[in-house]
Amino acid sequence: MSDLLERLRGRGWRMTSQRRVVAEVLDGDHVHLTADEVHARAAARLPEISRATVYNTLRELVTLDEVMEVATDGRAKRYDPNAHRPHQHLVCSTCGTIRDVHPTGDPMADLPVEERFGFTVTEVEVTYRGLCPSCAQSVS
Amino acid sequence: MSDLLERLRGRGWRMTSQRRVVAEVLDGDHVHLTADEVHARAAARLPEISRATVYNTLRELVTLDEVMEVATDGRAKRYDPNAHRPHQHLVCSTCGTIRDVHPTGDPMADLPVEERFGFTVTEVEVTYRGLCPSCAQSVS
DNA sequence: ATCCTACGATGGACAGAGTCTAAGTCAAGA
DNA sequence: TCTTGACTTAGACTCTGTCCATCGTAGGAT
Structure with a gap:
């Protein structure tokens, strides 16, 4: 840094x-x-x-x-601050904790032209949501 | 409705x-x-x-x-209100217009177990961003 | 080393989005 | 029709973020 x-x-x-x-x-x-x-x-x-x-x-x-x-x-x-290595986020729905994650695959390629409605698409953002280990524990 | x-x-x-x-x-x-x-x-x-x-x-x-x-x-x-048919969103970075889109592929499958950090992942949200046709035109 | 000045920092007012509360209203079951 | 608890209301309040006028200072010029 x-x-x-x-x-x-x-x-x-x-x-x-x-x-x-x-x-x-x-x-x-x-x-x-x-x-x-x-x-x-x-x-x-x-x-x-x-x-x-x-x-x-x-x-x-x-x-x-x-x-x-x-x-x-x-x-x-x-x-x-991790802006130089492309990544996505995994968010805990309960406490809001965030982890950087690196999914495989290219979601940009998953959007067919006929689903772009004439937009010039430049970015994809993927957010995974769920329960982090400690919040999952307090639920059970 | x-x-x-x-x-x-x-x-x-x-x-x-x-x-x-x-x-x-x-x-x-x-x-x-x-x-x-x-x-x-x-x-x-x-x-x-x-x-x-x-x-x-x-x-x-x-x-x-x-x-x-x-x-x-x-x-x-x-x-x-379109909550029953799963879909993602395409957003214009300039004017904020939103379209529902239906990408192919399953982003959930793209997150390997070792990238889940023990989370119970339940949802994925994909947001495509770009310029809508009319905003793209006013830029050029 | 000192001076200048434009760029940056400050704090307080302001704005947008949303929540809370206390009091009043009314849908629907008895 | 009566009753009651769920719903609505207005406005105060909170939280996040922006704006502005004024003051301070980094860093180039001398």
């Missing part, structure tokens, strides 16, 4: 402590934080950081394709 | 003019209204109907699996 900071600098980003902290928070695999969670973690290191800055920075990271925006439900969007 | 009203009555629903109007608004193919749009159309027939009632009724219809809730982006959820 440190190379993220490099790339951003290369793209003409003005490097500020706020942006650095947000980028650092979004580091690792299977990280799917909401904007508020990002703000909380960033504020742990840089107490004065404002919500607006976190939202702005996240939006920029998404625009630059450095971070993926994931809207799995009607609630808060989540931000996924 | 009139049989929806029958089914609901059979399930012990108290039939009110509000519920009837909401159910009537949600009739047809390729209908993907937001809660606010449902409210607007319902209010055209029953001016005093409140937003809360529309939300309550929609939630119940979703619980009863009579209507599908579709959260395609971070915006308002949409309600799809």
Whole structure:
């Protein structure tokens, strides 16, 4: 992720402590934080950081394709730093936990031309839903 | 859709003019209204109907699996009365228009066991994104 | 090293989507 | 027709996110 900071600098980003902290928070695999969670973690290191800055920075990271925006439900969007390796998501219907998954097959090829209604289709997003192990246990 | 009203009555629903109007608004193919749009159309027939009632009724219809809730982006959820025939969605990234589509293949089979992380996977949701014909035209 | 200035940060108001609550209304069974 | 609990209502409230005016500062120019 440190190379993220490099790339951003290369793209003409003005490097500020706020942006650095947000980028650092979004580091690792299977990280799917909401904007508020990002703000909380960033504020742990840089107490004065404002919500607006976190939202702005996240939006920029998404625009630059450095971070993926994931809207799995009607609630808060989540931000996924694993934007360079294509993947899909597996979501727990109960607690909302998200895992990155890599299905086989190409869903794009599964949509016949006559089912495209003249659209220029550019993306497919697959969301698997179910119960995570610990939620499954508390049900039984 | 009139049989929806029958089914609901059979399930012990108290039939009110509000519920009837909401159910009537949600009739047809390729209908993907937001809660606010449902409210607007319902209010055209029953001016005093409140937003809360529309939300309550929609939630119940979703619980009863009579209507599908579709959260395609971070915006308002949409309600799809075509809940009995399995299908996926094709969404215009620009204007948000939705079409029901029927891809071939079974995405559920494309998720290997070792990629399930112990989850009990019950649903797959595939969302195709792109530009609808009219938005594609205004871009060029 | 210091100065400049445009880009970025701040916080508070605002907006959109949805939920909750307390009080009033009414569908439908007795 | 009466009764009652389920349903509806309006409006307050919450949550997520955006906007704006103002202030601060990164980093190039001197």
